Amino acid sequence: MKRLILLSLVFLAVTGFVLAQLLNDTDWPEYNGNGERSHFSALNQINKDNVAQLKVAWTYASGGADTARNRSQMQCNPIIINGILYGVSASIQAFAVEAATGKEIWKSNLPDVAGTLSRGVTYWSDNQSKRIFFGAANWLYALDATTGKLIDSFGDxxxxNLKTGIERPGSDDFISSNTPNTIYKNLIIVGGRVAENETALLGDVRAYDTVTGKLVWTFHTIPDKGEFGYNTWLAQPARQKFGGANAWAGMAIDRKRGIVYIPTGSAAFDFWGGNRPGDNLFANCLIALDATTGKRLWHFQLVHHDIWDRDPPCPPNLVTLNINGKQVDAVVQITKQGYIFVFDRVTGKPLFPIKETAFQTDAMEGEKPSKTQPIPTLPLPFTRQTFGAKDFNSFVANRDSLEGLLKKARFGTAYIPITGDMTIFYPGTDGGAQWGGAATDPDGIMYIPAKEIPVYTTLKKKEVLSDHAVNGSKLYQLNCAACHGADKTGNHDGSYPSLVNIEKRLTKEQITTILQKGKGMMPSFSHISDAEKNLIIDFLLNKNTDQKVVSTNNGQVPYHNTGYNRWYDKNGYPVSQPPWGTLTAVDLNTGQRRWQVPLGEYKGLTDKGIPPTGTDNYGGPLVTSSGLLFIAASRDEKIRAFDKRTGKILWTATLPAAGYASASTYSVNGKQFIVIACGGGKLNTKSGDKYVAFALP
Incomplete structure (x- = not known):
């Protein structure tokens, strides 16, 4: 009897230990934590009382960082399932490591991924198979989650090949599914990034069978004849003439209801739409689709006839709110302009009034801007909305010349059509909100990283000789100068690199590959002829610059823009009043702001006694039930923990390179970790390849 009791006690002890371990082991199973894209975790071992004790638990060198030119990045939000962390290296290879130690289990060796970017991978399993889906270049790969090997029975x-089925006359080859895709049962729902010029591929959303790779359904984001929205394109056939309207930013999924929520990008070309009159559905929309069939349930267009590249930059958040005493399941979309749109998740009805607001419509010849744009009355914007002479910062350098430029510029409202004059966006074309997105907690509070830096551009008439015969210099101006500058010097923040003396950094073969396939944020130029590419390369290498070829760049768009130019002074600081980077808490139940603090700092300014200004930032927040918010994202190469109730900084650590990514949290054997990809490489910061995990001692 005693032996039976002893065995029973041992059994209960072991069972209790196993159950406790299972309860303590919490995963981060998908992009931004869950299908709701909440960036939220219920873990609470790390709390406000002990967060200052965090130390580095392990570091994983993923390999492939471009430390010579600092052009590589890691934007990955790693996922953690059953003690294994899955991520993407600086060389854009998928990998698996032990989540407790960082010890490598496997790393892929896939071809044709160089030059692309990735924000992570997607996990799916059934009783027979565990798979990692990984988008790189124009491919969606299916890997065995245990070994990293390709699953031969999936697709080809x-x-x-994600290009298949979205080609149109005159389109290029560029598509990249760089944001993790969305799982619903045995479907993987796929979007992608396409080019932003008139050669862009179609932006259709597609669902594939997770086992076979067979295409199951397609939603046309540019409608075909007979489909809803067809009449919002006055130039037909739109699906043959135009591209874009693509789901590049990610999606959210309500698996209980079987609804997928998809934000879509601008129609291409982004900055002039005279050849595509109309509102252009379903560009710049939040769309609710039946996840099983792809049938549209409802949509809301966030920007009509976008000519500002004002597409939503991140997945929406699914959250339950208390609106006037009633619990409402909501979907929330933040925007580059600093707006927050809140809808009933089922019906699409706005939960706060949205007003169609008139804006000026004077524009370049041929352009017909929308007379109104939808502006939420609540929640209040999380960024400032206008920039004028009074908004230069108090320590700005070369003030007189900047004020002189401003007097000749177009500025002052959210939606000013771009002309041949300097046109100022505030916040900039990159946000406001950026691809890192926002976090939400169960109380209905949203936490938003953002930037408030003015950006300027102009439209210039394309110059094409009457016989269309052009030399390398002209081809460069037509195809490259908008980003890299007319003088090849790039821009001062490093987002568009200088091409001066490129022959010292790249071979002709390497440049050819980049032009053909694209690299990083640069799209493919496969739509121009080999002869044109060769002349551009010769021009860059200062060879044979007098030779001419017949240009193929004679499309419907008569203008090109002069780039995405952040407005900095001669000392390299934004010209506007700080804060330049912010972290904002908004109560979605009421639409009111809780707090806002700067995110990041310039040490050179704080050393002079200037309070932290915030910096440009890329990456999302992580919120926990213990009252903490973790975020890296800033260009000062720090990760910080904030009190989510007040915005007070509680902990800071220096990273080996800037963490332009979103952190994840998880628990293994009862120990909680915080992990961040430290890839740097943007904003003139050094590139890196490290994943760094923090834990309590």
Whole structure:
């Protein structure tokens, strides 16, 4: 009897230990934590009382960082499932490591991924198979989650060519599914990034069978004849003439209801739409689709006839709110302009009034801007909305010349059509909100990283000789100068690199590959002829610059823009009043702001006694039930923990390179970790390849 009791006690002890371990082991199973994209975790071992004790638990060198030119990035939000962390390296290879130690289990060796970017991978399993889906270049790969090997029975020997089915006359080859895709049962729902010029591929959303790779359904984001929204394109056939309207930013999924929520990008070309009159559905929309069939349930267009590249930059958040005493399941979309749109998740009805507001419509010849744009009355914007002479910062350098430029510029409202004059966006074309997105907690509070830096551009008439014969210099101006500058010097924040003396950094073969396939944020130029590419390369290498070829760049768009130019002074600081980077808490139940603090700092300014200004930032927040918010994102190469109730900084650590990514949290054997990808490489910061995990001692 005693032996039976002893065995029973041992059994209960072991069972209790196992159950406790299972309860303590919490995963981060998908992009931004869950299908709601909440960036929220219920873990609470790390709390406000002990967060200052965090130390580095392990570091994983993923490999492939471009430390010579600092052009590589890691934007990955790693996922953690059953003690294994899955991520993407600086060389854009998928990998798996032990989540407790960082010890590598496997790393892929896939071809044709160089030059792309990735924000992470997607996990799916059934009783027979565990798979990692990984988008790189124009491919969607299916890997065995245990070994990292391609699953031969999926698609074409383990991969799907995402270009197939979205071609149109005159389109290029560029598509990249760089944001993790969305799982619903045995479907993987796929969007992608396409080019932003008139050669862009179609932006259709597609669902594939997770086992076979077979295409199950397609939603046309540019409608075909007979489909809803067809009449919002006055130039037909729109699906043959135009591209874009693509789901590049990610999606959210309500798995209980079987609804997927998809934000879509601008129609291409982004900055002039005279050739595509009309509101252009379903560009710049939040769309609710039946996840099983792809049938549209409802939509809301956030920007009509976008000519500002004002597409939503991140997945929406699914959250339950208390609106006037009633619990409402909501979907919330933040925007580059600093707006927050809140809808009933089922019906699409706005939960706060949205007003169609008139804006000026004077524009370049041929352009017909929308007379109104939808502006939420609540929640209040999380960024300032206008920039004028009074908004230069008090320590700005070369003030007189900047004020002189401003007097000749177009500025002052959210939606000013771009002309041949300097046109100022505030916040800039990159946000406001950026691809890192916002976090929400169960109380209905949203936490938003943002930037408030003016950006300027102009439209210039394309110059094409009457016989269309052009030399390398002219081809460069037509195809490259908008980003890299007319003088090849790039821009001062490093987002568009200088091409001066490029022959010292790249071979002709390497440049050819970049032009053909694209690299990083640069799209493919496969739509121009080999002869044109060769002349551009010769021009860059200062060879044979007098030779001419017949240009193929004679499309419907008569203008090109002069780039995405952040407005900095001669000392390299934004010209506007700080804060330049912010972290804001908004109560979605009431639409009111809780707090706002700067995110990041310039040490050179704080050393002079200037309070932290915030910096440009890329990456999202992580919120926990213990009252903490973790975020890296800033260009000062720090990760910080904030009190989510007040915005007070509680802990800071220096990273090996800037963490332009979103952090994840998880628990293994009862120990909680915070992990961040430290890839740097943007904003003139050094590139890196490290994943760094923090834990309590």
């Amino acid at each position: 020997h383990g991969k799907i």
